[in-house]
Structure formats: structure tokens, C-alpha cells
Amino acid sequence: MPKVLITGAAGFIGQLLAERLLSEPQYQLILTDVILPPIPERSLNPSNAITIKADLCDPSSLTLLFSSSAPLDAAILLHGIMSSGAEANFDLGMQVNLHATLSVLEQLRQLPSPIRVLYASSQAVYGQPLPAVIDETVQPTPEGSYGTQKLMCEALINDYTRRGFIDGVALRFPTICVRPGKPTAAASSFLSGMIREPLSRKECVIPLKDRHFRSWLCSPRTLAENLVFALSVDFQGKLPLHKRVVNMPGIGVSVQDMMDSLAKVAGEEKLKFLKEETDPVTERILRSWGTEFDNTLAYSVGFKKDVSFEQAVRDYIENEGI
Structure with a gap:
């Protein structure tokens, strides 16, 4: 039974993905967030998930999380301070979006063998001027702190994968719409x-x-299906080890x-x-x-x-x- 860690699991995408994975009996989930994340009410296999409250910015909390969740088969990194929030509070954005992600990657680097790591990046890594249609060959030049922090983490994912520490991929999300719940700190x-x-x-x-x-934009349903697909797809021959970045369909x-x-x-x-x-x-x-x-690369991967x-x-x- 694949054991999957989801950070930022109390958020909308974390709950969406947890519900989707728990619709199948083969996944065992560890859901973590700075608040205790719930197990989605409509989960078909709720007993296959455990929840852990953990502050990824706190080294002791991080150590406890990984000692409780080992061994792992995959990690999906969804935690973060959104665009407007990261722009309004630079220090908090750096701490959560960059330093906490680096700390998680360092924990993953200590595992006996490299595991699949999905990193939730963003189209916010791109800034003007831009061509009419963007693909992965366009140089990212973010105009906001959020996009800058995401781009730095993409570089870490690439290098940790190249070095054989993880089997990672950075997925640049479109704006996910329509989200339920309350407005967020995202500009979108x-x-x-x-x-x-x-x-x-x-x-x-x-x-x-x-x-x-x-x-x-991308619908929640399509995003969830694509994240499940990304957990098991073989990227060998499709993405170079040092360029594990895909613009997700929208x-x-x-x-x-x-x-x-x-x-x-x-x-x-x-x-x-x-x-x-x-x-x-x-x-x-x-x-x-x-x-x-242009999502040609994403479609070629599947x-x-x-x-x-x-x-x-x-x-x-x-x-x-x-």
C-alpha cells in the first residue's frame, strides 16, 4: 500500500486530493498542516489516513512528523502562503514558501531511497514581458515574492532530483477554479x-x-486527476533530471x-x-x-x-x- 505524505493538507487542494486518493483502497495517507487537518467527510476509505499537526518551520515538529510517517513512498508538497499574502508579508512568505520547503526536502534526502515528490509550483513564476503563448522554454522572471519563492523551490526540486536525493517534479498550477469555501489571500x-x-x-x-x-484556469476535478497520475507516471525519457518542471493543463x-x-x-x-x-x-x-x-509537454507526459x-x-x- 503506497504511503503518501501531503503537506498543507487542511487547504482546499489538500482536502480535494485526499478525498480523491481515499476513493481507492490502495493509498495510505499522512495528512499534515499547521492546524490538524480533517479527513475529508466523503472519503470512501477514511481509515487509510492519519492526521498530524505539524509546523514545517519548527525543526522539532518536522522531526516528529517524519519519525511518525516513515517509511514513505511519496510526498506531495502543497503548503504555502498565497500570492497576495506573500507580497504583503515578505518574511512569512520566505519562511513558509522557501525555508519550510527546503527543510522538508532535507528530511526527504535522508530517506533510504529516493521517493516521488510532487511540488505545487505556480504560473506566478512568470512575469512580463511575455509572449502571447507560454511554454516551458520561456524564461521565468517573477514580478512578485510568491513567484520568486516558487521558482527557487523549483530549482531545489531539479537539483535534488539530479543528485538522486528524490524523484521530483515541480508542477506549475494554473488558478484552480471554482474553489469552495471562503476567499483566500491569493490575488486570483x-x-x-x-x-x-x-x-x-x-x-x-x-x-x-x-x-x-x-x-x-483549471477545474478542481482535472487537477486532482492529474496529481494522482503524477504520483506514478515514469518521467524517465520524458523529462531530464535537471529540468523536472511542467506547466499543468488549463x-x-x-x-x-x-x-x-x-x-x-x-x-x-x-x-x-x-x-x-x-x-x-x-x-x-x-x-x-x-x-x-502551450501544454504540449504536459500532454506528451500523459x-x-x-x-x-x-x-x-x-x-x-x-x-x-x-
């Missing part, structure tokens, strides 16, 4: 809010007055496209809950990111394509029972 948080809040009859503020503004969607999908699926009246205002700080971060990606944003809205409504 409003993209889920545009759907989530009107469906709950709440207001969502769009932080820029530009309906042509495009974002690169779709380009404008603000107007999102509004149209909301209206089509849930009714025109829901649009009245959307308010367009200008937030210069958030808009600067958003406009530094790429809007269209990752799954996303379908459409309209389907992501329908998935959200189905999952939340709205």
Missing part, C-alpha cells in the same frame, strides 16, 4: 468568488475593470467568459452580485501573469486536458449540492 481569489459568491447570493468584487482580462478564460458561464448555468440574475472596482495592487499582480499556455469553464461551474454546483 476573486475568480472563484465570481461564481461561488453569487450562487450564495453574496457580493463578489472583481478587482479590475476589464472584462477582456484573461486568466489561465484553459484561457476572460472575465466576460466567466460571467457568461455563470449566467448560462445559474441565471442572468446572479450577475447583479458582481461588482467591478479597481484595486491597483491586486491588478498589478494579476497583469504580471501569463494568460495563455496529463489530462481540462474541458471548459462552463463544466467547472457545473461541477461546483454538483459537488456543493446547490
Whole structure:
């Protein structure tokens, strides 16, 4: 039974992935976060998971975590301070996004043999100027602290893999949408809010007055399937040991496209809950990111394509029972 450690497991993606892995009987999970993460309520095999509260910035907590979870077959690193949060608090972003990740990698380096490590990177590693369509050959030049911290961790994943310490890959996530729950400290948080809040009859503020503004998005369902795939795919011959970075599949969607999908699926009246205002700080971060990606490399490895944003809205409504 493969034993998989998930850090940041109390967050949305951590819970999403845990539920997906626990839908199959063969995975044993160790879920950890700075708060005690729950075992997802809809898990089919909840007894296959244990939860551990651990602060990855605390050496003693980290040592206890790894002594409790050994031996491991894989680790999925999802912990982090999101984009706006890392920009607002540089020290906290560096501590959690960079130093805690390095500490985890050092623990993994001590294991008897290299294990599969999935690192959650981000499209935020890219900054302007950018070509109309981005692929992995485009030089990352982040314009924010979050993207910079992610890029530094990508370099660590590459070098630890090249040296044979781990069998790692850095997966650059698109914005995951539609997320349930409350708004986050991510600059892109409003993209889920545009759907989530009107469906709950709440207001969502769009932080820029530009309906042509495009974002690169991925549905939660597609992301979960691709992460499960990445746990076992053989990257040999597909990715060089020193270039273990993949832009994950997504779709380009404008603000107007999102509004149209909301209206089509849930009714025109829901649009009245959307308010367009200008937030210069958030808009600067958003406009530094790429809007269209060439996912040829991801598809050649075997990752799954996303379908459409309209389907992501329908998935959200189905999952939340709205």
C-alpha cells in the first residue's frame, strides 16, 4: 500500500486530493498542516489516513512528523502562503514558501531511497514581458515574492532530483477554479468568488475593470486527476533530471467568459452580485501573469486536458449540492 505524505493538507487542494486518493483502497495517507487537518467527510476509505499537526518551520515538529510517517513512498508538497499574502508579508512568505520547503526536502534526502515528490509550483513564476503563448522554454522572471519563492523551490526540486536525493517534479498550477469555501489571500481569489459568491447570493468584487482580462484556469476535478497520475507516471525519457518542471493543463478564460458561464448555468440574475472596482495592487499582480499556455509537454507526459469553464461551474454546483 503506497504511503503518501501531503503537506498543507487542511487547504482546499489538500482536502480535494485526499478525498480523491481515499476513493481507492490502495493509498495510505499522512495528512499534515499547521492546524490538524480533517479527513475529508466523503472519503470512501477514511481509515487509510492519519492526521498530524505539524509546523514545517519548527525543526522539532518536522522531526516528529517524519519519525511518525516513515517509511514513505511519496510526498506531495502543497503548503504555502498565497500570492497576495506573500507580497504583503515578505518574511512569512520566505519562511513558509522557501525555508519550510527546503527543510522538508532535507528530511526527504535522508530517506533510504529516493521517493516521488510532487511540488505545487505556480504560473506566478512568470512575469512580463511575455509572449502571447507560454511554454516551458520561456524564461521565468517573477514580478512578485510568491513567484520568486516558487521558482527557487523549483530549482531545489531539479537539483535534488539530479543528485538522486528524490524523484521530483515541480508542477506549475494554473488558478484552480471554482474553489469552495471562503476567499483566500491569493490575488486570483476573486475568480472563484465570481461564481461561488453569487450562487450564495453574496457580493463578489472583481478587482479590475476589464472584462477582456484573461486568466489561465483549471477545474478542481482535472487537477486532482492529474496529481494522482503524477504520483506514478515514469518521467524517465520524458523529462531530464535537471529540468523536472511542467506547466499543468488549463484553459484561457476572460472575465466576460466567466460571467457568461455563470449566467448560462445559474441565471442572468446572479450577475447583479458582481461588482467591478479597481484595486491597483491586486491588478498589478494579476497583469504580471501569463494568460495563455502551450501544454504540449504536459500532454506528451500523459496529463489530462481540462474541458471548459462552463463544466467547472457545473461541477461546483454538483459537488456543493446547490
